[in-house]
Amino acid sequence: MSTWRDQVPTSGSIELPPDPRALEGLGRNHSLETAVADLVDNSIDAGASRVLIRLVRVEGRLRALYVVDNGHGIPESKIDAAMTVGGQRAYNSKDLGKFGLGLKAASFSQARSLAVVSKAFGSPAVGRRWLLNENRKSFHCDIIPTDFATDEFERKWGIEEIDTGTVIRWDDVTGFPATDDFARVEEFISHTASALRNHLGLVFHRILDAGRISIEIDVEDIEGDVSGPRIPVGALNPFGYTRSGRAGYPKGLSAQVGDIDLKFKCHIWTGRSTLQQFKLPDGAEARQGLYFYRRDRLLQAGGG
Ligand SMILES: Nc1ncnc2c1ncn2[C@@H]1O[C@H](COP(=O)(O)OP(=O)(O)OP(=O)(O)O)[C@@H](O)[C@H]1O
Numbered sequence: 001m002s003t004w005r006d007q008v009p010t011s012g013s014i015e016l017p018p019d020p021r022a023l024e025g026l027g028r029n030h031s032l033e034t035a036v037a038d039l040v041d042n043s044i045d046a047g048a049s050r051v052l053i054r055l056v057r058v059e060g061r062l063r064a065l066y067v068v069d070n071g072h073g074i075p076e077s078k079i080d081a082a083m084t085v086g087g088q089r090a091y092n093s094k095d096l097g098k099f100g101l102g103l104k105a106a107s108f109s110q111a112r113s114l115a116v117v118s119k120a121f122g123s124p125a126v127g128r129r130w131l132l133n134e135n136r137k138s139f140h141c142d143i144i145p146t147d148f149a150t151d152e153f154e155r156k157w158g159i160e161e162i163d164t165g166t167v168i169r170w171d172d173v174t175g176f177p178a179t180d181d182f183a184r185v186e187e188f189i190s191h192t193a194s195a196l197r198n199h200l201g202l203v204f205h206r207i208l209d210a211g212r213i214s215i216e217i218d219v220e221d222i223e224g225d226v227s228g229p230r231i232p233v234g235a236l237n238p239f240g241y242t243r244s245g246r247a248g249y250p251k252g253l254s255a256q257v258g259d260i261d262l263k264f265k266c267h268i269w270t271g272r273s274t275l276q277q278f279k280l281p282d283g284a285e286a287r288q289g290l291y292f293y294r295r296d297r298l299l300q301a302g303g304g
């Protein structure tokens with residue numbers, strides 16, 4: 001038996017770029033609402049004060065989902081890096097972004113087509129599109145012509161003074177019902193809107209409560225003039241109860257991990273609250289556990 005070596009020896013290297021079809025496998029653990037939340041992260045990083053999530057219905061059938069914001073937009077010089085899988089940028093200490101992956105992973109987990117149209121200060125709208133395709137042989141990304149990018153940016157989003165901002169468009173959304181049956185589509189819309197309100201309201205509750213951003217959801221019927229009402233996403237603060245479940249709580253605890261001081265704030269919920277944040281799906285029981293925030297964005301909501 002040979003002796004153990006602490007370094008694995010190698011005899012050369014070969015270039016193994018990822019197969020372009022690997023794009024399809026990104027973001028497998030997402031649901032629609034967690035994927036949209038990752039797009040909202042980007043809107044927050046872009047300094048947006050408004051975000052609109054819009055479902056588009058054509059002849060009774062859902063066809064596209066948009067996430068639109070009035071942030072600082074992406075200039076032409078940065079749009080290719082933004083579309084690149086793992087295309088990192090210089091991050092500042094407040095940014096939610098970190099890996100250069102979120103937009104692509106979130107989008108490909110839900111849709112076969114991701115179009116990004118953006119307008120930065122003083123420049124025309126620019127656009128790129130990734131299309132998932134089983135026969136994809138390269139990482140070529142499509143360029144959206146300026147006139148279409150401009151039209152798309154200037155659609156009626158109901159966001160006043162939107163001089164700069166970003167429009168993310170998903171087509172061929174895999175979870176959309178493949179039908180124009182009115183009742184089924186309506187049921188899907190109402191289910192999706194409440195899943196979005198619950199999830200976004202929860203994970204962004206500090207940012208919403210601080211008034212840093214407003215998030216709304218609506219549905220646009222392409223051939224009708226009437227669009228549904230805009231549904232606001234309200235903050236759902238899991239610690240925003242009026243009465244603690246036990247006297248003496250919330251209580252501070254601290255722990256030492258290596259040379260890091262960890263501080264915890266322990267809450268005991270009352271079982272009887274009627275507040276919306278305590279009526280989330282799965283019930284309060286599934287929601288107990290550890291809550292982690294990063295830069296005021298809730299990353300882990302109990303359950304662990
Ligand atoms: N709504 C937006 N407004 C302005 N720029 C955006 C927007 N969405 C994406 N971008 C640009 O695209 C880049 C890539 O976004 P992506 O979510 O893929 O990665 P990230 O936010 O940098 O990191 P992470 O993987 O942690 O999300 C961002 O860094 C940002 O420069």
Ligand SMILES: [Mg+2]
Binds near residue numbers: 038096097098103
């Ligand atoms: Mg991101």
